[in-house]
Amino acid sequence: xxxxxxxxxxxxxxxxxxxLSGHQxxxxxxxxxxxxxxxxxxxxxxxxxxxxxxxCGAYGAKRTHGTHKGLDIVCGDGAxxxxxxxxxxxxxxxxxxxxxxxxxxxxNGVNLxxxxxxxxxFYLKPDKYSGSLKxxxxxxxxxxxxxxxxxxTSHTHVQMCDRSNPTKYF
Ligand code: ZN
Numbered sequence: 001x002x003x004x005x006x007x008x009x010x011x012x013x014x015x016x017x018x019x020l021s022g023h024q025x026x027x028x029x030x031x032x033x034x035x036x037x038x039x040x041x042x043x044x045x046x047x048x049x050x051x052x053x054x055x056c057g058a059y060g061a062k063r064t065h066g067t068h069k070g071l072d073i074v075c076g077d078g079a080x081x082x083x084x085x086x087x088x089x090x091x092x093x094x095x096x097x098x099x100x101x102x103x104x105x106x107x108n109g110v111n112l113x114x115x116x117x118x119x120x121x122f123y124l125k126p127d128k129y130s131g132s133l134k135x136x137x138x139x140x141x142x143x144x145x146x147x148x149x150x151x152x153t154s155h156t157h158v159q160m161c162d163r164s165n166p167t168k169y170f
Pocket of ligand 1: 070072
């Protein structure tokens with residue numbers, strides 16, 4: 001009888017421990033969330049675009065048709081865009097399907113995978129569209145955004161391949 005009671009207590013203690021360690025795992029997963037390294041020269045902290053006369057840079061911000069499906073990181077025209085992780089380049093990613101003459105100037109970008117994530121960067125002219133880069137190496141140069149949207153906070157647009165919200169990775 002005594003043995004049974006001791007066993008019951010032990011089982012309860014083990015179950016309890018499992019429960020606790022489960023919670024701890026969740027927490028350490030949040031803490032170890034992968035974070036984008038600096039994307040753009042002149043913006044070492046990945047400062048986000050706020051709002052300007054052309055709109056806001058946050059994910060989910062209102063657009064003429066629907067909502068903003070990415071997050072805009074401040075980047076000046078002609079600034080160098082860097083690999084935020086060790087990345088593989090997976091081809092061109094163009095932001096506009098039917099660009100205006102002006103929009104053609106910045107209708108460029110690249111599909112990337114790295115840090116366990118699949119994402120796109122828009123408005124830059126990559127040096128190449130395939131192969132790989134180490135974190136911090138140059139991907140290319142930001143396009144002439146001011147010529148297309150005068151007064152905008154020039155930026156690169158970060159969009160996850162599944163169109164989910166990338167903000168937690170910044
Ligand atoms: Zn954007």
